[in-house]
Amino acid sequence: MSQTAKAMTYSVLASIAIVFAWMAINPQPEMEYESGVDAPVVAEEVSTVAAFTPATVNAPESWRTNFARWNSGSSDEVPAWNVGYLTEEDEFFGISQSAHATTGWIDDKISPVGEPTETTVANHEVTRWVGDDDHIYLVAEFDHDPDALETVEQAEAPEPSESMTLILSGSMEEQTLHQLAAEVINQYR
Known part of the structure; x- marks a missing residue:
């Protein structure tokens, strides 16, 4: 190897070492x-x-x-509303909602492990799943009039069904999840 190539190699290695040393000496601030x-x-x-x-x-x-966020359905043809919260204990509570739900969409949202069970939340029958992320998922179906809320934007979307699907998920204790799910389910009864 020529002297010029050796000098360039040592120079690059020294520069990298200086950058890593600077990063180690100056820890990143904790970002809230x-x-x-x-x-x-x-x-x-x-x-x-x-x-x-x-x-x-x-x-x-x-x-x-x-x-x-609103997913317009451009990738999976299922327009859906998705919102997720983190509690003060960093537990997750999420809502996915669509009037175009398919079995594949529900499976993609849940990634289920095992078989579902039926349970009742706020006097409404729901299907309970456990996902591969160990979250509990409650799937509820509601009848609704798809034309009641029609807007110009919706006229270009796929035709909604006469049912609306809610997927409520959480990483918290199941009793707490049921209380939160009851609050959401009661909005549609």
């Missing part, structure tokens, strides 16, 4: 997670395009909204 997402505001916007009233939960101030 701020999502900046206001779920009720996003739900209000989504209500102009969804074939249903988007579900939310009355989250305490100590909770953080992890995400709140």
Whole structure:
């Protein structure tokens, strides 16, 4: 190897060592997670395009909204509302909702392990699943009039069914999940 190549190699290695040493000496500041997402505001916007009233939960101030978004269905042909919260104990509570749900969409959302069971939440029959992420998933179906909320944007979307599907999921104790699910389910009864 020529002297020029050796010098360049040593120079690059020295530069990399200096950068790593600088990063080790100066630890990164702890960043407090701020999502900046206001779920009720996003739900209000989504209500102009969804074939249903988007579900939310009355989250305490100590909770953080992890995400709140409308999936137009361009990739899976299932337009859906999705919102997720993190509790003060960093437990997750999520809502997925669609008037176009398919068995494949539900399976993709849950990634189920084992067989489902039937249970009742807020006097409404729901299907209980356990996902491969160890979260509990409660799937509820509701009758609804797909034309009741029709907007210009919805006219271009796939035809909604006469049922609306809610998938409520959580990593918390099942009793707490049922209480949160009851709050959401009661919005549609």
